[in-house]
Amino acid sequence: MTKRELATFEDFRKARLDDVGFIVMVDASRSPVVHRLNGRCISADNFRNKMARGGAGKYYQVDSVSDGIKELGASVCKLCKPLKPEKEPWKR
Ligand SMILES: [Zn+2]
Numbered sequence: 001m002t003k004r005e006l007a008t009f010e011d012f013r014k015a016r017l018d019d020v021g022f023i024v025m026v027d028a029s030r031s032p033v034v035h036r037l038n039g040r041c042i043s044a045d046n047f048r049n050k051m052a053r054g055g056a057g058k059y060y061q062v063d064s065v066s067d068g069i070k071e072l073g074a075s076v077c078k079l080c081k082p083l084k085p086e087k088e089p090w091k092r
Helices: 011-018 044-052 065-072
Strands: 003-005 020-028 033-036 057-062
Touching: 003 011, 003 044, 003 065, 011 044, 020 065, 044 057, 057 065
Parallel strands: none
Antiparallel strands: 003 057, 020 033, 020 057
16 A cells, blocks of 8 residues: 555645655546645645545545556656656755
């Protein structure tokens, strides 16, 4: 089991602090996408909004990009490029 759902803001916050693995955003209207955990695509406001709308989307933390692809059928984000090993300047 390599994917964990980030069901609460606390889960989300902890995952980003630990900075281990990647985030898969699963949206009702889009196919799942793997993102860098602390990439620019992922924001606390976004997470809160999604949770507030209840069932509009789910967030999963996965150990690796390939786990996201295998377990959730995710595609790889073209904005934050989670396959690139380098830390990016927008990372806080
Ligand atoms: Zn992204």
